[in-house]
Amino acid sequence: MNLKQATTILAITLLHLCPTTIFAQAQTPTQTILIDTDIGDDIDDAYALALTLASPDIKILGISSAWGDTALRSRMIDRLLCETGRDDIPSLTGIEKTTHGAANFSQQPWAAAGIPHPHKDAIAFLLDQATQHPGQITLLAIAPLTNIGAAIDRDPAAFRKLKRVVLMGGSVYKGYSDGLGITPPAPPSREYNIAMDPAAAQKLFRSGVPIVMLPLDATQLKFDETKRALLASISTPLTDSLQVLTAEYTRNTHWPTPTMFDVVAAATLIDPAICPTTPLHIDIDATGDTRPTPGTPNANVCLTPNEQAFNQLLLTRLLNQKLTPTHTCTNP
Numbered sequence: 001m002n003l004k005q006a007t008t009i010l011a012i013t014l015l016h017l018c019p020t021t022i023f024a025q026a027q028t029p030t031q032t033i034l035i036d037t038d039i040g041d042d043i044d045d046a047y048a049l050a051l052t053l054a055s056p057d058i059k060i061l062g063i064s065s066a067w068g069d070t071a072l073r074s075r076m077i078d079r080l081l082c083e084t085g086r087d088d089i090p091s092l093t094g095i096e097k098t099t100h101g102a103a104n105f106s107q108q109p110w111a112a113a114g115i116p117h118p119h120k121d122a123i124a125f126l127l128d129q130a131t132q133h134p135g136q137i138t139l140l141a142i143a144p145l146t147n148i149g150a151a152i153d154r155d156p157a158a159f160r161k162l163k164r165v166v167l168m169g170g171s172v173y174k175g176y177s178d179g180l181g182i183t184p185p186a187p188p189s190r191e192y193n194i195a196m197d198p199a200a201a202q203k204l205f206r207s208g209v210p211i212v213m214l215p216l217d218a219t220q221l222k223f224d225e226t227k228r229a230l231l232a233s234i235s236t237p238l239t240d241s242l243q244v245l246t247a248e249y250t251r252n253t254h255w256p257t258p259t260m261f262d263v264v265a266a267a268t269l270i271d272p273a274i275c276p277t278t279p280l281h282i283d284i285d286a287t288g289d290t291r292p293t294p295g296t297p298n299a300n301v302c303l304t305p306n307e308q309a310f311n312q313l314l315l316t317r318l319l320n321q322k323l324t325p326t327h328t329c330t331n332p
């Protein structure tokens with residue numbers, strides 16, 4: 001047995017036998033959230049949803065699909081909700097929009113095997129929920145911001161009833177690094193969620209709703225081989241789903257190591273200590289660059305995550321959940 005194997009076995013034992021106090025104490029929802037996701041392209045959205053579904057301290061009011069093939073994304077969300085026995089959570093379809101060709105829907109086979117259902121409009125649902133629960137809802141925004149820009153256009157007063165938006169987006173001092181976490185991050189670069197629809201991002205930052213921003217600086221944590229081995233140490237419908245989805249992502253992208261962009265945002269929503277924030281004024285230009293500039297802060301921005309706390313939260317919750325479907329989730 002080498003050191004890596006011994007470390008993995010020790011970690012498995014600790015995570016299975018000693019769930020963190022966060023998990024043990026958090027059986028009653030303390031936060032109410034909506035999620036807007038472009039699940040299906042990159043793999044991190046699936047892990048972000050898995051973490052929230054595995055978190056008893058989170059009440060999910062609804063999950064909306066964003067950007068690109070939003071119908072297939074909703075079908076994928078439905079299947080994930082079914083596999084975890086959470087069909088009670090409303091699934092909404094957002095605006096189908098792309099800028100230059102279709103995105104790479106890397107997890108298309110798993111998504112398309114799900115059973116199709118009708119879906120209501122994501123924008124109307126978001127505004128209705130904000131109005132019904134004023135000052136209570138956190139919106140987890142982990143996709144290009146087209147749905148959110150449309151909601152602000154349709155009813156800015158209703159949108160302002162959100163408690164806050166936790167956003168994976170932007171690049172303050174650091175840009176995209178390699179996919180391995182080896183080379184230092186590049187200088188700031190245009191981050192995907194902002195750059196696909198900069199006008200929508202500008203509307204969000206002007207909306208008056210408090211923003212917690214998780215830029216590239218804080219979110220390029222790797223789900224490396226050791227962590228994937230931990231995930232494979234148990235078999236539940238949720239962990240099995242993540243394994244298949246990760247395999248489809250890897251086969252499609254030739255990229256073995258997921259980057260946990262959106263998962264860092266979800267984890268910070270659950271436990272703010274995972275990514276402490278600094279108030280900054282962020283200026284978003286028409287191309288999608290996000291730069292800190294002098295002025296009244298318009299976002300609380302995390303620049304440095306607590307990677308150990310992140311991994312502990314994510315793996316503890318994924319390995320200790322016992323979510324199961326109540327009926328068949330795929331077409332025969």
Ligand SMILES: [Ca+2]
Nearest residue numbers: 038045142143
């Ligand atoms: Ca995403």
